[in-house]
Amino acid sequence: MANVKCLGTHFYLAFGQEDFGHNGDCLRLLQRFQFDALDRLSLTLAYMSELNDLENEYLMEEMTMLPDIMFLGLTVLASGHAIGPSVFHVLRMSTSIRRLELATDIYSSNPQARAACSSSCTCDLPPNWKTEELKLAFLHEVEINNFRGTEHQIALVKQLFGWAAMLKDMTINFCHSITESMARKVCQMLLSFSRPEILMNFYIYQQTTSGFVCSRGQMHRTKLVA
Numbered sequence: 001m002a003n004v005k006c007l008g009t010h011f012y013l014a015f016g017q018e019d020f021g022h023n024g025d026c027l028r029l030l031q032r033f034q035f036d037a038l039d040r041l042s043l044t045l046a047y048m049s050e051l052n053d054l055e056n057e058y059l060m061e062e063m064t065m066l067p068d069i070m071f072l073g074l075t076v077l078a079s080g081h082a083i084g085p086s087v088f089h090v091l092r093m094s095t096s097i098r099r100l101e102l103a104t105d106i107y108s109s110n111p112q113a114r115a116a117c118s119s120s121c122t123c124d125l126p127p128n129w130k131t132e133e134l135k136l137a138f139l140h141e142v143e144i145n146n147f148r149g150t151e152h153q154i155a156l157v158k159q160l161f162g163w164a165a166m167l168k169d170m171t172i173n174f175c176h177s178i179t180e181s182m183a184r185k186v187c188q189m190l191l192s193f194s195r196p197e198i199l200m201n202f203y204i205y206q207q208t209t210s211g212f213v214c215s216r217g218q219m220h221r222t223k224l225v226a
Contacts (some may be wrong), residue, residue: 006041007040008041011044012059013047014045014059016059039071040073045090046076047079050117060090072094078105082123083104084155084159085123085126088134095136098141101144101145102143104144105175130155136164142171147178148177158193168198
């Protein structure tokens with residue numbers, strides 16, 4: 001379909017029952033456009049609040065192809081789980097992307113979405129996303145929205161720096177609930193992973209009597225730009 005430039009899907013469940021209907025619909029849509037070149041793909045991944053080996057299988061491996069895309073908009077409804085394996089799986093099928101926009105835990109008002117999962121949770125499996133090579137040779141720009149600075153999220157950002165050797169610009173939009181002091185600590189941690197040539201843009205939101213006020217910082221690893 002030569003006239004289609006942007007494609008969006010229903011949510012895809014990362015863990016669950018193998019015959020989950022929404023996943024089948026999503027896969028059929030992606031398969032229909034697998035040979036097309038698109039400007040943008042918007043994909044949503046979802047996690048249930050509780051995962052266990054007996055009732056929930058890892059379903060990402062059923063997604064075996066994506067269209068040829070330049071801009072990937074990836075929303076992950078993580079419910080506190082590690083998203084590294086599922087994001088890695090999507091990115092290794094999207095090695096031609098120029099821009100990545102990642103939104104995490106957008107339903108932040110839900111306590112279950114904010115709570116971290118248990119130490120015995122299987123969400124960080126399979127572990128190959130931490131060791132397997134991935135080259136995103138064309139990825140120049142990354143934007144991450146609703147960033148909380150959790151251990152899972154920071155681990156993913158650290159991997160992104162390694163996967164995207166040509167990365168020039170990364171924007172981090174912090175969740176409204178993150179305090180300024182905590183956000184600044186996370187900024188310094190991310191800068192320690194970054195490279196001098198990458199411009200890091202940080203947006204911190206503070207609640208006032210008149211609403212939310214945004215503070216912006218632009219930094220390279222070695223100096224403050226503005």
